[in-house]
Amino acid sequence: MVVVGELWEVFDKIGQGSFGEVFAGEDKQTGQKVAIKRESSETTCPQLEHEYQMYQALHGLDGFPKVYYGGQEGQYNVIVMERLGPSLKDLLQLSPTQRLPLQTVIYCVPQILERLEALHSRGIVFRDVKAGQLCVGRYGDDISISPQLFMVDLGLAKYYIDESGRHIRNKKPDWKKSKTGTARYASINVHKGREHTRRDDIESLGYIIVELVKGRLPWSNLRALTSREGWKKTLDIKLDTLLYDLTDGLPDPFRFLIDHARQLGFAEKPDYATLKRMFVDLYQHQWGNEVLTWTVEDGSEWSAGTQEHLDAWCDTGLAYSAG
Structure with a gap:
């Protein structure tokens, strides 16, 4: 079992981009689902530390995800953040x-x-x-x-x-x-x-x-x-x-x-x-x-009562890109 920041358990990879990877995660105490972004600390153009600072600057504003942790874990820069739905x-x-x-x-x-x-x-x-x-x-x-x-x-x-x-x-x-x-x-x-x-x-x-x-x-x-x-x-x-x-x-x-x-x-x-x-x-x-x-244009619909597609997206984490 991989653990980040002593609080969050890391599960499957759910996204990847030019700047790193995204994993599904969960708070070990509360069970809250999170998204965990990581990049190699040796990458030529690191971005996660900067991104973490940007989120800190936006703290308290509506419409931006909560960020619970930012730091270095082994050979990786890491951000643990609120997990959202699809983009x-x-x-x-x-x-x-x-x-x-x-x-x-x-x-x-x-x-x-x-x-x-x-x-x-x-x-x-x-x-x-x-x-x-x-x-x-x-x-x-x-x-x-x-x-x-x-x-x-x-x-x-x-x-x-x-x-x-x-x-x-x-x-x-x-x-x-x-x-x-x-x-x-x-x-x-x-x-x-x-x-x-x-x-x-x-x-x-x-x-x-x-x-x-x-x-x-x-x-x-x-x-x-x-x-x-x-x-x-x-x-x-x-x-x-x-x-x-x-x-x-x-x-x-x-x-x-x-x-x-x-x-x-x-x-x-x-x-x-x-x-x-x-x-x-x-x-x-x-x-x-x-x-x-x-x-969507073919008439498919998601609502509070029919959310299977959106819930599936939440489970696979497609809302997040890694770069």
Whole structure:
């Protein structure tokens, strides 16, 4: 039996990524299920210590997992954290059409904006917003009846406020610098070599919600021999794609959110309140106060009464990526 921090028993591996592994775990005294992330302490670019510090900086905020332990265990850096349900990416992949219902996405957007606003209020930008980092909550061993979303995987998060309390400087763009994040969802300014700020997280969110509803983006599934080539090809298509074409068939707030992010200055604060209100009003206009259940395009449904698929996900831990 492997034990971490003298309190948590380690079970099967449930995830793996470029930065490490994730294991199912359990508190030996209470039986509480946890997720245990680990990476080799000798890795070239360690991230877990930084991620642990980011979670500590966000302590007390809603919508971020509780972290119970962070430290070194033998040859590994380790984080023990609250175990959540599946991510939006997991739900998307279950759908035969690779899409989520419009109602589901519109319902989720204000929550995601709240998470980003809270993160930004602590002087931090996420820098890699994507569907795999947004997970359904749970109560004990069950999926949360209320579809609360949690933001996870803060390994690439970074302070945009310096030690003096000032916003980082707007340096000259460096086209040749290595990019942070995921090209598919990166803002145009990040593509051009500018530092990440709040506006870039919002623009990334815009691309994500379009993809969740439509199933793909115009620059999805590009072929490239190198990372640099892939980033360049993605930027070229983003620049050539009109916002009206990108959001064709979607309600106006989708286009407004991306346009708002693109119009913001380097250090300018996004108008979170207006963005949230637009999506809340849109949801209430279309569906009133209807309680959301998790659905996919083929009509399959998860609710408080039929949660077999979600419970299975909780048991296998697909909500977590290791990098």
